[in-house]
Amino acid sequence: MTECCQPVPMEFTAEEELEIEHLKMHKQDLLDDIQKLKMAIENVMADIQDFESTEESKLIERGKQLSRGKKKFNMDPKKGVNYLVENKLLDWTPQVVAEFLYKQDGLNKTAIGDFLGEREEIHLQILKAFVELHEFSDLNLVQALRQFLWSFRLPGEAQKIDRMMEAFATRYCDCNANVFQSTDTCYILSFAIIMLNTSLHNPNVKDKTTLERFISMNRGINNGEDLPNDLLTKLYDSIRSEPFKIPEDDGNDLTHTFFNPDREGWLLKLGGRVKTWKRRWFILTDNCLYYFEYTTDKEPRGIIPLENLCVREVACPRKPYCLELYNPNSKGQKIKACKTETDGRVVVGKHQSYMISAATAEERDDWIESVRASITKDPFYDLVSVRKRKVINKATQD
Numbered sequence: 001m002t003e004c005c006q007p008v009p010m011e012f013t014a015e016e017e018l019e020i021e022h023l024k025m026h027k028q029d030l031l032d033d034i035q036k037l038k039m040a041i042e043n044v045m046a047d048i049q050d051f052e053s054t055e056e057s058k059l060i061e062r063g064k065q066l067s068r069g070k071k072k073f074n075m076d077p078k079k080g081v082n083y084l085v086e087n088k089l090l091d092w093t094p095q096v097v098a099e100f101l102y103k104q105d106g107l108n109k110t111a112i113g114d115f116l117g118e119r120e121e122i123h124l125q126i127l128k129a130f131v132e133l134h135e136f137s138d139l140n141l142v143q144a145l146r147q148f149l150w151s152f153r154l155p156g157e158a159q160k161i162d163r164m165m166e167a168f169a170t171r172y173c174d175c176n177a178n179v180f181q182s183t184d185t186c187y188i189l190s191f192a193i194i195m196l197n198t199s200l201h202n203p204n205v206k207d208k209t210t211l212e213r214f215i216s217m218n219r220g221i222n223n224g225e226d227l228p229n230d231l232l233t234k235l236y237d238s239i240r241s242e243p244f245k246i247p248e249d250d251g252n253d254l255t256h257t258f259f260n261p262d263r264e265g266w267l268l269k270l271g272g273r274v275k276t277w278k279r280r281w282f283i284l285t286d287n288c289l290y291y292f293e294y295t296t297d298k299e300p301r302g303i304i305p306l307e308n309l310c311v312r313e314v315a316c317p318r319k320p321y322c323l324e325l326y327n328p329n330s331k332g333q334k335i336k337a338c339k340t341e342t343d344g345r346v347v348v349g350k351h352q353s354y355m356i357s358a359a360t361a362e363e364r365d366d367w368i369e370s371v372r373a374s375i376t377k378d379p380f381y382d383l384v385s386v387r388k389r390k391v392i393n394k395a396t397q398d
Contacts, residue, residue: 117160224395272350
């Protein structure tokens with residue numbers, strides 16, 4: 001019975017045997033091809049991984065270069081831009097550079113303002129492109145100024161301020177053709193608003209500008225005619241209720257102090273206790289000289305009140321172009337000043353005089369002049385006075 005259940009061996013014809021052999025050979029060829037494809041795929045994947053790794057490395061390196069470039073820019077705007085251009089991270093064209101300054105994170109707003117204010121033709125084109133990135137249509141002048149002054153910090157040099165505010169006035173009038181009779185009107189009123197902001201919100205200003213005085217100081221600026229009182233009232237109320245937000249404002253009153261300083265720039269300072277020269281960023285404002293380690297620092301490393309001090313040109317054997325801050329009435333005594341130690345402690349300064357070195361004789365002389373005039377000097381008033389005379393004279397001639 002068991003023998004009846006055993007399978008009967010299959011017998012193939014010679015042709016079938018040959019076909020089976022062919023199938024086996026074909027199967028082996030397919031298996032070989034599959035293996036070759038697997039190896040080829042592995043090689044391709046390896047190449048892709050190598051490519052991605054290389055590209056990732058390039059991106060990482062470019063990211064590092066961009067970060068270095070931005071740090072260089074914050075220390076020295078021109079050198080930073082040159083570095084980025086040399087490493088093909090930035091095209092040296094007005095539009096591209098303007099967009100970089102307007103949109104790139106991590107750029108110091110003081111450095112942006114310093115770079116935009118330069119007088120070379122390429123910088124003027126960059127400034128124009130930068131201002132044109134702002135859309136001022138249907139904004140009143142205070143609203144437009146809030147947007148504009150948030151994108152950088154106005155430098156302290158009058159000529160730079162003049163160029164930047166001229167560009168702003170032109171752009172605003174292009175966007176709002178029927179608001180003012182000329183860009184001069186917009187220019188003058190813009191300065192009046194900025195000065196009003198300082199008057200109303202700087203705690204050091206005791207004599208606050210009233211609405212009546214604000215209206216009076218802007219008489220005749222619209223091609224010899226007065227601007228509507230309701231327009232000036234709205235602008236006044238806007239500033240009184242909300243001061244300008246200053247870039248990098250951390251709520252510290254010092255940010256208001258450093259807004260529109262009399263002068264700022266890099267200088268070398270001789271140490272008080274350790275006689276070494278160190279590069280510091282100096283800001284002159286409100287009858288005080290502040291110095292920082294970096295332009296991005298929120299707090300100054302030192303504060304030198306200029307009250308009772310004098311400044312003069314001095315010869316120094318180790319450094320050229322030196323100036324000295326000294327107290328003519330208290331020779332041999334330490335100047336009343338303070339500095340911040342590396343651990344954050346605020347200590348009394350150790351200087352009997354401050355020795356400072358500039359890069360050029362012209363820069364030294366400019367600093368000496370600025371320090372001497374720091375109590376009363378305000379570049380805004382000079383700029384506005386010149387423009388007002390221009391408007392009034394033109395209206396008289398017409």
